[in-house]
Amino acid sequence: MKKKIIIIISCFALFVILVFSQGLKSNKIYDTKDLIGKSITEIDLELLNENKKFNTKDLSKNNFTLINFWASWCAPCRKEHKHLLELSKNIKILGINFKDEKSKANKFIKNLGNPYYLIASDSEGKKGVEFGVYGIPETILIDNNLIIKAKYIGPINGQDVKKILKLIDR
DSSP states (O other): OHHHHHHHHHHHHHHHHHHHHHHHHOOOOOOGGGGTTSBOOOOOOEETTSSSBOOGGGGGGSSEEEEEEEOTTOHHHHHHHHHHHHHTTTSEEEEEEESOOHHHHHHHHHHHOOOOSEEEEETTSHHHHHTTOOSSOEEEEEETTOBEEEEEESOOOHHHHHHHHHHHTO
């Protein structure tokens, strides 16, 4: 009986080692920038301050739209906010409030200003996962065909603003 247990444990340990070593050999890094050129998924979210759903087709009315995943508890979101306010003069920005409380999100916007033409609520973070969001802030530039043109992981900065303005002026 003791021999059987040793054999089973040894086989299991060998299996774990083989699986782990295959993972180490893999050079793949999870990079969501491969979403560029692909169509966005349907956005089926409630608007933050209205009792209605957001319709993805509304985004096709804009030549370009920025989709910004943010939260009131996110320090980098606070850091990028002034750049979003600047961009909002030239492009429509859909804010998707990510894993946040409505009251805190509203306070954040009231205190810092509102760069968004619409704010949707992704309180459970499910839509963010579909977009490959694994940390916020993340911002996605789409065209009127709902194709992803660029993705920015982390806070937007002055250089990103210039890049985005250049992309939308083409």
